[in-house]
Amino acid sequence: MKYILLIPLVMFGLISTSCINDDFTDSSSATLAFSTDTVSFGTVFTDLGTPTARLKVFNRNKKGVRISSIRFKDSATPFSLNVDGVSGTSFGDVEIRGGDSIFVFIESFIPETSAVEPWRVADQLEFVTNGVTQEVEVEAWAQNVTRLKGERITADTRLTPKLPYLVFDSLTVDKDATLTIDPGVRMLFHDGASLIVHGRLEAVGEVGNMIHLRGDRIDNVLPDVGYEVLSGQWGGVVIAPESFGNRIEYVEMQSSSTGLRVDSCGDLSRQKLTLVNSWLHNSSGSVFESRYSKTDAYGCCFSESPLAVVSLTGGEHEFVQCTIANNYLFTAVTEANLSLYHCLPSDDADNRNSLMKANFENCIVWGIGKAINEGKLDGSDVYLKNVLLRADGTDDGHFVECIWNEDPLFLTIRNDYYFNYHLQPDSPAIGRGNPSYVNAACLYDMDGVARLPEPTSLPTLGAYAGVSSGEGVDH
Structure with a gap:
């Protein structure tokens, strides 16, 4: 009786696992999609390190893909990688099942220089899948x-x-x-x-x-x-x-x-x-x-x-x-x-x-x-x-x-x-x-607008004398 009861359980397990598509495609048309085409840190301070930026990588194909290479184009890049929880400078044979996705985490450390004005630091993060190379721009504006x-x-x-x-x-x-x-x-x-x-x-x-x-x-x-x-x-x-x-x-x-x-x-x-x-x-x-x-x-x-x-x-x-x-x-x-x-x-x-x-x-x-x-x-x-x-x-x-x-x-x-x-x-x-x-x-508000532009003017209440539609106003 015990073995008779196990037979339908095994059958159910085989049916369930057969629904998972473990096939991988080597078609050059099976490309990746990304949550953004540019990962920007905005302004970052030198010698301090940045918060972690997140890039989501999608495989929208029915079959799985193997990414043969994930790395930055510049070997001396100031950016660092973590792919699905593993840190490193480059990654290979990264698998994404059909219809699934992975996370790529990016950080940066930019050394101090003598520059006064902010300067742009950028690199391209390359993904090679089935011989096809795709790039995501990564940038930061460094500030001493x-x-x-x-x-x-x-x-x-x-x-x-x-x-x-x-x-x-x-x-x-x-x-x-x-x-x-x-x-x-x-x-x-x-x-x-x-x-x-x-x-x-x-x-x-x-x-x-x-x-x-x-x-x-x-x-x-x-x-x-x-x-x-x-x-x-x-x-x-x-x-x-x-x-x-x-x-x-x-x-x-x-x-x-x-x-x-x-x-x-x-x-x-x-x-x-x-x-x-x-x-x-x-x-x-x-x-x-x-x-x-x-x-x-x-x-x-x-x-x-x-x-x-x-x-x-x-x-x-x-x-x-x-x-x-x-x-x-x-x-x-x-x-x-x-x-x-x-x-x-x-x-x-x-x-x-x-x-x-x-x-x-x-x-x-x-x-x-x-x-x-x-x-x-x-x-x-x-x-x-x-x-x-x-x-x-x-x-x-x-x-x-x-x-x-x-x-x-x-x-x-x-x-x-x-x-x-x-x-x-x-x-x-x-x-x-x-x-x-x-x-x-x-007499003037913080935008430089006069509160009493004419001798007969009645001032507007509050901090701002000018009336605005909102366009071009930073506050």
Whole structure:
């Protein structure tokens, strides 16, 4: 009986295995297909190595093929291979069954040179199948960098835009030293690295030549989507309690863990920080946090955080022509986009620091989550004037000529990973500002567009004075 039962099982096994086509073709017409014709690493840093790129190789034929050779054309290539989990410089007799595929993984290490400008490095990856050679282009743009590892600035120092700066660990500005960052400087921070200022920071860019602070991953996380969409790639900027007189103008800072943080421990006798025409965005903590400090912001855009985009505790603040927006991608937003603390008499139980004084003028506060954490500001010294808010409400002594719950119509398309806080032509924020609030610091926006082109002009609310269709705009 046992053997009788085994007979149908053996028969079934033979039938099942006969469905697998182990035949291989030697026809020259049985060529391969590839997931792309060019594997591009984009810009890579010398002496550092690249992330791994993936190429998928398909056999769309009914029969199997044997690839007799996989190798780079240049024997001195800077690129290296891994075929289906095996590393090497060349491979032979690689089999792909009919209708199946394999993965080829590619990495690169490019030595440092004396070049200032990026240069193209390329090779052809050859596949020879049944005497037919097919090629896939592999390229990278190599960039030399100035490496700063655990660096301390102990005397006045200037960073110039000759080469990007790659910061490992942290860059610390000691007390009594000033770090000056010139227009066009790119500072790239490795995972966990931060800029910590005990002395003074003077980061002043120009229209069309901004200073950039971001993580050091400059490849793509998705096709056509750069790593800058991912927050938490580096630490952030910390301006310590003993640091005063800091200035940040025409700076783009993105993809940090803690954003820009300042604390003066209640010393309001000196200006802590002035921010002008800058875009701070995409932080896994608050984008900008100020505690008991005297900080002002003019023409700035703050955006993308799961916490408060702007968090202010006590202190003195003036925010004019600013956009505070939130379209954070990866987790729920848990705090109001503009969060104000120690501003109401009920907040002052400890009586250690004076209550907040703040004016928000010609601004926009809009996005996922609540607009502001305080629904009533009675008894405070906090005023929102000509501010567009994502909230239902009415004007009172602290909310003056505000626009309630009217979509400002940003160009941002969150689901397409496109973040652009310029306004569409029919935005309700256009011409709704008070011209008397436009001071010398924000006469022009970060694109160089005049807020008051005519004596009778009414300014547009928010960071951007110009109206855009989106074409040619990078933000």
